[in-house]
Amino acid sequence: MGRTVVIVIHQPRSSIFQMFDRLCVLSQGRALYMGVAAKSADHFAQIGFPCPQNFNTADFILDLVSIDSRTPESEANTAERVEKLARHFEEQSRDKMNNVEVQVEQPASQPPPKGRSIGTRRPGFFRQFGVLFWRSLRQNARNHVPNAITLVQSVLIAVLLGLIYQDIEMNQTGIKDRLGVLFFVTINTSMSAVFTIIQVFPAEKGIVSRERDSQTYSVAAYFASKYISEMPFKIFGPIVNGIILYWAVGLNPAAEAFFFFLLLLATLGLCAAAIGLAVGAWCPTQEVTFAVAPLIMIVFMLFGGFFIKVESLPTGSEWVAYLSPMLWGFVGVTTNDLRGLDGWECEPAASSNTSSAPGEQEDCNLVRECSTTGENILEKELDFAKYTRWEALMYLVLVGAGVLFVGYLGLVVTGNRYQPLSQERRFPRILSSRSRVAAGRS
Template sequence: MALEKEKQRLLQTSRRSGYSSIQGDSRPTSQKRLSNGKDDFAVAFTTTQPVTYSWENIEIYLETSQGNCFKRSPPVQKRILDNVTGCVRPGEFLAIMGASGAGKTTLLNCLTFRNTGKLKILGQRFLNGETVNTDTLARISGYVQQDDLFVPTLTVKEHLQFQALLRMDKYLTYSERMTRVGQVIHELGLTKCENTMIGNPERGIKGISGGERKRLAFASEVLTNPSLMFCDEPTSGLDSYMAQNIVQVLKNIASTGKTVVCTIHQPSSEVFALFDRILLMAEGRTAFLGPVSEALSFFSSQGLPCPPNYNPADYYIHTLAIVPGQEIESRKKSKEICDAYESSQAGQQILEIVKANRSFKLSESQEFPLDEVNVRKSPYKASWFAQFRAVFWRSLISVLREPAVLRVKAFQTIFISMLIALIYQGQTLQYDNVRNIQGALFIFLTNMTFQNVFGVVNVITSELPIFLREHFNGMYRTDIYFLCKTLADLPVYVVFPFIFVTIPYYAIGLNPEAEKFFIACGIVILVANVATSFGYMISCLAGSTQVALAMAAPLIIPLLLFGGFFLQNGAVPIYFDWMRYISWFMYGNEALSINQWVGVRFNDTVCPNGVCTGEQILKNFDFDPNLFYRDIGGLCGLIVGFRFLAFFALLSKTYRKN
């Protein structure tokens, strides 16, 4: 009887929530093109597709290796979640609570199909009676993660516009997307800061407050009007007032008919009062799942009444926690509570609701569009060119809006180039000065290498977490991000190398012909871009700034030794000879030397017969003038080769297990 009532309730909920089959269109109202203008557009984004999400007999194990490098033992399975069953329905706000290590974050990761690669998961998850998968869930849900990751140089409004261009359905026009952005800014109280840069205190960029950042994270997910919302610790790092403000936002979202699930740690009594239902966890098991008002009576029935004037949330968490020094008694008490819940009326009612959702199927006229999601060939809502326009626009803004970085690069380039000019100034074309001139050319190469490699490493590794999150949210492709990042950075790695060569070139006394000057600038620009490509590759392989910086120097130094300055090409041991051909120092040094000395003749008593030629100087350094175009081709090949390796390394990070 209870099962039939639950089926009827689910069916009535689906009818009240705006499900429609007008003229054979099985899409929910929130996805239809309405014909009456702005008012109908507003209605389309206030109606919500009903979603009942249930999970049944969820068990999660983590395999841990045993033994050491000398003796291996079979891996041991550690159970993290034990037979967890639950359900959340449209219009409900469910809070998952428990002490540290209770399993609440693991359960949320399981429900959202995230961060579960090393875990063995058993059990079933159902969305409106259908078995759910990653693509289906991502299509109709939003996920606000604990860490707020934003591009700091964008304003609040620009960030939401970027999200709207890539995450909203294709049938919406640009003006409709921007209208929705304005609605969300107003709904979440971001009007005051909509034109303020998001900022990043760690990078010295002032921006919005912590509470505004959290509301912006919600705005990014609410923008597409998802039917199901997940939040991981939404109040972390906020004061009590701001925490209550954020939870009130979630409460308002649930009141529109959406299904909201969040994990939360030590909520205040005011925040606790905003929850519709709570899921208390202890040692990976369900200690209670039901309305907030029924939790007090359940614990009282177990002889654990909450004291007067005591925050119920604190009491539940403290009661279910494993107290240090009292582990045996704490685990025994938690087990008794979990066992009592399973046999209680509240526990049996949840089982009936889950069973009803599992067997519940909407009729054909109200079919839930899971099939449409499953057959999609592409997980992206925007076309390739739309993705390119949006990501390239953001990449350009990121470069142009960090004047401090550009100023530092400019100062570094000008200062070092002037220092080189002062040190090497006035080198006349005499045999005794050849070594000095070669040293200046080699300084061009080494400075361009280290300056650009380490500059790229810091930028790329800081953006990787943002890229991975947005990519997994189905916003844009890996090749789009990599191409846009490359094109946006290209002017910087052309202009600064040109300035770096221009300042000391004539002060040093290098080959004065205009053609030779521009060729030297071109070679240094190519070397700078090879170093940039190498920095991309290191960053994408390492994934973190610390690892990338640790890898960079040991990989650069061996290539530096084969540049022809410390060791002549002909003296390289045969078993290391192959390393010369992946050294941009060798290609760049030989090309700059050929450009400097070919066609040069000067008189000097030290020279044989009193006359020195550029060809003789090149021969002394074991450089071949006929290999100039090979050197240019080698530099271009290294640019392309390193970037391809960087792209494939980045692509490998986007693969994850289903």
């Protein structure tokens, strides 16, 4: 109920045609009949084109309104017939419109209330959300090729990283390798989610704008349904990637750390998807979106805490880092992996050979200052010791919620501003007839 279904029936037989309630006949872009289907044969008979007895009405109408282009003569004759049918219908419609008697609810001098539209009452928010959610979910599920590409990409990247970083050793060199792979996972998860969104969402905005102009649904219902329907597809890739990568690289073997790692990647993917929606909502075209989104993600990557510590940033620029989902994703995966992971070995420095006198040589093996516990690594290498993994997860959620709000504002602000179709604008002929009727009565 309440759904519009469009189908095509090729040459319906008589029993099927009798099931039609109303019929609209078009030819060459002009209307030839509009009304009750059962009365269509009588309409054409009155013009001089009766339907033969025991003949399918649908076939008769199709033959009557079609242009026969087999010969120039037949084409001219059928075109003249169609022109006659079209003129008759237009004159008939004009006469009906001029003679219509409408009960005027208010004086003609008073215009209808501003913004009032003709139509049924718009359904509530949850009804709108439900219909839009299932529509978007089905659309995403039908994108078999993009979904398959996402799966293959997640597996290939995980296998490649596993081959490069397999069995990272528990030494000082291994610390750098470990931090590198963790930050790469953060970048890959964020970038993949953003770019899969901006490839689709900006192109969808045109359809959404037209549906909004007709007041089909609210912006809030659409935006909420769009984001929630994207969730399963935005966490699928990161989870598959994380499951393979985690054990291939040899990260923290604790089961709790493994499942929290997957939770962090899923949350980071959803936060990055929110960024893609926000950028797409504010940018006017898909081309502009493709130019702006990479710039924003590069800035977030630079402020992600790997290339430079947050405390080392220029004064006044720290706020950019705190808005970066890559920072909180990196904080989360590093604290989850390193905290409680001790036993890191110190590497001796290279031998230093100095001669204080000819023939005299002194060898000394110096041990450089090194980090032997996960807490030391978080404090010295990253300055993340003050955070916990749960705090990082919380900040990711907050950043994602804030970005979603910005995206919602973008759809509201950048939406087309069209005046709702009022009675006067949609039915000028009827209103002009009302005016004439009112004038005649006065």
